[in-house]
Amino acid sequence: MSNQVPTNIITGFLGVGKTTTILNLLKSKPENENWAVLVNEFGEVGIDGAMMAEGGALIKEVPGGCMCCTAGVPMSVGINVLLRQKPDRLIIEPTGLGHPKQVIKTLTSAQYTDYIDLKATIALVDPRNLSDERHLSNANFNDQLSVAEVVIGNKVDQCTAEDVDVFNDWVTDQVPAKIFHKLVKNGVLPIEVLDIERRAQETESSTHSHDFHDHSDLEPVFELAPEKPFIRRENQGQGYFSCGWIIGAEHIFDFDQLFSMFSDLNAERIKAVVNTDKGCYAFNVANRVVSVNQMSLEGYESRIEVIDSELLPWEQLETVLLRLCGLR
Template sequence: MMSIPVKKPMIFQNIPCTLVTGFLGAGKTTVINQLLTTKPNNERWALLINEFGRIGIDGALLASSQDSGFEQENIAIREVSGGCICCTSQLPLQIAISRLLSDHHPQRLLIEPTGLAHPRELILQLSAPHWQTALKMNAVITVLSGEQWQQTKYRDHDGFQAHVRDADVLVINRYAQLDVSEKQALVEWITKLNSQVKIIWTVSRLASAETTDLSDGQLTDAYSATLKDQLNKPSYIILNQRKVNIAHSQKSMIGLRSQGNSLAAMPVSSPSTDEHEAQDNINNDLPYRYHEEQQDFQLAGWRLPAYYVLNADDLQNWLLALPNWERIKGVVHTSDGWMQINFNPGSLTTKTIDPQTDSRLEIILQSDGDVDTAIEKTESKNDAEALSSLINWEDCDRELMAMVI
């Protein structure tokens, strides 16, 4: 009888991995694009993107910002949408990383979690023993927007502060409007939260005016080199967490030994491939819309067939009139052609892109507290602010469909 050789699973060891975090709208995509430009031509890299919603747009935004496709650049990309990969269960993160490593065999991995994620949860997962041999965790790079920091609602927000506390490296962008005293105040605020963090200021338009001994080109090269260096710096945040994990594990082992053989072994199960293929193929029936709440934000998204053409001017005016919007992004077929939309309160960007398989649009609105409270305010008086916190998604559907030409 002929024996059939059994294919052994590939074992991955010490794949350099960098976590790029930042609060919602901080500018992570820009920094990731800058990191991707430093990739040597002969290396294979992989990028794991965790979308804040269910639609999946960041991959298209990144791809459209590259002069050539990811495949030609030897970069594999995988999106995990439908919520935070660090919440409730480690399985989405484990499966996504395992697939990237086994399918593409990258020599470096970048992970971009959603801006709504709490970085501590993700650091706890990546500090777990099963990743210590497969991944070599390098410096956690966090992006901070100077424009956001200027606003009290961000500066005092625990989620905003959490990204600073759990950073090895802090890349500060969008700070051109800060004067010298404000920059100093920003550094002091950072230091109180994380005294060990390394601060990198992105190259701004005013950099040459502030630095007389370097040209714009030299400043850009120096910034790029400094950013690239962080890809190989060890993460002290994750190293310290691993030490905590080891100490906790040793205490747990002592407790287990004291209980003798009273604990029965529990089987470990893993989800089937079919279950995850079904999850990957969700929302294929178009048109599709969802809406949900995460923390104190309202999320909504639409996927429309490619042959739906929306009036470009009406769409932009409608999006900007939405109440309390924090982030708007999409790839949409419009009367001006296929457009990339990438809006945050400090930046409104639109760009012509190649035709896509479908149109995708996703928005995040800041909730003004509890909805019931807002209704009470509205009933008691004509409170414009309270009214703006309420939104009728069925009306939004009708308004969006009315723009289809």
């Protein structure tokens, strides 16, 4: 490669709308450009890659936790695979429980000096979370905001005037000052934000301790045997638990019942791409608000991931899910 690839990190805590934002950016990218997206998920079954499959980008997933652990090998391998395809831009979406300082450290290392032009890091935040002690006391939440040159207050349409004031006061108090900030809804950003230059920073080594994840491969490879039409995978770390299911494409969920179940389930985060009696849909649940988007992924297995700070009764949830697709 003769030219550095403009690269952005888009970070933010669970449920803030990172995937929706990236999908919107992909819709507005120049038609003659090929973009690549490296997606890291806390869960094991890989939902975001499926959601982005229709966005016209090169997608690579690092599932199962923080992609910067194990000496950065999973992240580096994923980046290298995408760079070989010579994209015009690279977007990296770390997990909502990830450590952006380690990602920045890797991208600015000698390994990538000739290949990556790291632009400003963009952090998304739900302004309502700036008044929530659970978020304010979370080291990852604070790190994601502090390391970013650009801060986007997303979901402003769901905020009160007080939430907006808290966001504006918070941005005003930042030292050093943020280069750019904006309140938006539905993750709609001006594409020009991606070209904001990164502020020169001293290289810092992260003091965070990571839970160890053995990434034997970058993407989960699951064989759905005829006698076992679904599989379940669990993960835990950093005070959170996840459970994910992959269910064969031939098993169809009742859309209305699934929507109702997701609405009633008291979990911090739910993502799913599911075959239903109304078609294939992506479900995105945060703060018990369910949003859906129709997909055109024919023959793709249904994938469901639930994340919470409490260990949920996975067996009971599995029984309900299997009942909704006729497996129980």
